[in-house]
Amino acid sequence: MKKRRAPDLTEDVVSSILDSIDGWKGKLTWDLLIAAVEKTTGIEYSRFTLSAYPEIANAFRLRKETLRGTWTGEQSVPRDEKVRAALEQVERLQRSVQRLRSENMLLKEQFVTWALNAERKGVTMLMLSAPLPKPSRDQSKASKE
Known part of the structure; x- marks a missing residue:
């Protein structure tokens, strides 16, 4: 029996995967990420599919580099649950900012x-910066009649 193709990644699934990578603790491999994605979505995506999305591939690479350089096991954990939750949220947001800065740099390079x-x-910057034409909705109604 031939294996069915997984559905395309939606914006929500990509966002969920990026959040998962940003919050990742411990060893990070494509197989572990695929398993985590399957656990949350119920769909098994391949490494090829996930890495085809530049934002996922970039986030994976950055997180893996960060974990490689700083992961030393569990550090002293505050006893107060609220403080622990706040610290985890700060760490996750910092990783998200780092990933978004890297994505922004790549987009700027692409723009240049x-x-x-x-x-x-022969296309000038003025031509590239021209506003897009507004859709002519009245015209489409008239053509149907």
Whole structure:
């Protein structure tokens, strides 16, 4: 029996995967991430599918580098549950900020590449920055009649 193809990742699933990576503690491998995603979504995605999304691949790489450099096991944990929860939230938000900064840098590099390639083809920055035309909704109604 042939294995069925997993459905495409939705924006919500990608966001959930990124949150999972941001909060990851301990060893991080693609197999462990795939298992965690399957546990939350009920769908087994392949490493190829997950790594095809640049934001997932980038978050995975950053988190793995961070864990490799700083993970030393459990450190002293505050006794107050509220303090522990707040510290975990701060750590998760810091990792999220780090990932988003890295994504932003990659997007800026992509923009510069596109701008230079457009300029080589004779497209000016003024042309690229022109506002998009508004959709003509009245025209589509008139054409149906």
